[in-house]
Amino acid sequence: MLWGRCSSKYIAKFMTVAHFKSKGLKRSSPRPAKALCSDCGLCDTYYIHYVKEACAFLNQQVAELEQQAHGQSRDLDSEDDWYFGVHQQMLTARKKDPIPGAQWTGIVSTIGIEMLNRGLVEGVVCVQNTPEDRFQPMPVIARTPEDILAARVNKPTLSPNLSILEQIEQSGLKRLLVIGVGCQIQALRSVQDKLGLEKLYVLGTPCVDNVPRDGLQKFLETTSKSPETVVSYEFMQDFRVHFKHEDGSEEQVPFFGLKTDKLKNIFAPSCMSCFDYVNSLADLVVGYMGSPYGWQWVVVRNETGQEMLDLVMDQLKTQPVMSEGDRKSAVQNSIPAYDKGVTLPMWAAKLMGVVIDRIGPRGLEYARFSIDSHFTRNYLYVKRNYPEKLEGHVPAYAQKIVEQYTLPD
Template sequence: MHEITLMSVAERIQGRPKICSDCGICSSSYRPMLPQVCMFVENRAEQIERKLHGRNRNDGDELLFGIYRSRHVIRMAKPNLDAQWSGVVTSLGALLLERGMVEAVITTMAVPGTHHAPLPVLARTPEEVRASARNKPCLSPNLDLLDQVRESGVKRLAFIGTSCQVHALRAIEDHLGLEKLYVIGIPCTDNVAYPDLLRFLQIASKSPDTIVHHEFMQDFRVWMRHEDGHIEKINYVDLDVSALGGELAIFPAACLSCFDYQNSLADITVGYLSAPLPPPERWQWTMVRTKAGEELFELIRPFLEVGTLSERGNRQVGVSEYVRMLKRPRKRPPFPIRKLIAWMQRNRGPRGMEFARSVIEMKLLRNLQYVRDAHGRLERRIVPDYVYRALATYGAVYEEEFGRTLTP
């Protein structure tokens, strides 16, 4: 597993379909079930939603964020200073073990000697879970550990993972023989193979080897925290994506074909996206989705401080312009223009919930167009119906630019 996570995308998916996120199913004994569980063979998100919730998404925010019972701004009252944010996810996994609610937690540590290379582990102690804190934004075959779960006789399991992993896990859930499964979802977009992450950090940072974690923040800058605690910031518009060969050269086909940034099939989703600035306050954002999710939230609640959801601005003008840029990509502007764009984004751009909506809409638009351009024959199988409902506002500008309707 150490060696797998250090490989390039081409090496990892050799002999598999081109759209593969290396979630771990293919390398486990459950591989024969691939056609029934892989979201890139057939996306069953809406079918799984009906099983989890008894319904599909309502109009409004559920189209973007998935079905939820409640949503909150939270942070650990005593944060884990080694975590990317306050440590809610790993604290929750550790609590489940401490209270005897589960026997093991599938989580992701870092390969020894690296900050970011993912190493899936079947954690059996709270200390192991807490040690897996920090984000590793790379492809990680977490579901490969389902064989270990079966062989070790674990019947009560918690799973911490990304949306492609959770989709496959939900689709296979009835075949695992578990008495209890808790699913803690991490919002996820544009993961990369570990070598490509290193390439990105080399372009973005003055000291790439000392970066502990990084995040694309609401002020339209990438914040990169280094080993000595200082934070390096770079404007989105200053990132030289062309130096990486463009998005298609760094992001796997799977991430460009995914429509579940918000990890909507989890019991509870915990991330950053709409939490307030500034980051040193370590606020996080959570959506409680199921009855099991409510159980998880009540378990962690005594250890939390609760903040307030907020929003500012109007995303629709910016997202409409993004549609036009998808059709007519623009070169990186000169520095003075970039400086003005960055100021406008930082001072006039959306914030809070409106920022979250804008990010998800842009990812849906970009990925829909990628599927149409690169894998058009698969569109009806891998693009959920909710995507078209969520993007209906931009139907006119899409048709104007692309000469076809947004809805197939």
């Protein structure tokens, strides 16, 4: 018995020391996941030691990690679970007093600030931008509300958020909030027990169609009338891309008018093979796509997520989630159109945008529309480019979603 205890203590110590022997890769070095790497940042650190298990693109393990993080994995008999993951509740919310310059109304930044101000955490992992480039991500451990505010708004580019993991252990932080997207959070969940933390909180956003910095430039130049003045953009629930410009003006471009033939190759291969749009492993997720236009969508996955949301409830207007319309034929029709790179003339795209906005899916049905469209596209991408990975890489819930549609070969 004593030997058993000693040996497990020894093994645990050995495992903690073992990762110090690894060294993070240079930024210019090829990554273990090769072209599929989403640059989550893990491999920049000595936690690369765990990459074979931790990398979302080398070892898909959503169900196992859901069990670890939430005490249960998705119920495959529940359609809501296929789509939105394990959850205790979903709601629609917006800040009564929105944060200027936030991506939406700033619920994410507000939660980070409250957690820091109330002493629940000592630091918040989030991503600011470099001084030279508003879209070049710069991950930080924020220690003040000002640091968190400086990270508001999306950097719509692959961001190595986990590159700060070594700093966490070295700085002796014990209570931490991490804000991030699905692939970052999957790798984080795999190594969280090695970080020496007493408590980890995870606040996620959904994420889809992310791009490397040069891909973003191509998107802006192909789609916006004034690419150099864009400060943020969003693919909105009204089927238009909304660009915000430096002077406060807004530009709208209908989805159906996007030059899909030119844009097809800009998305990162990691995002073309991702099936964790809704950030399944975060404690709390804040996005927009399950809520009506102008509102944010909040998914509470577990007790920790509820604790985080409770901190800001008095600052929010809320309403129940809603769902209207039927997405299925729109998704089925979009599959061959996207595959062939069909682009409509702008007048037809605008007309189609107006019609779909009036009669199209809303609320949770819009979220299902977006998830179905991306999962069918990504399934075809993996099948065609990485056939040997298809079976292990596509989670069971995504398989069920894709099976609802007829796909080309």
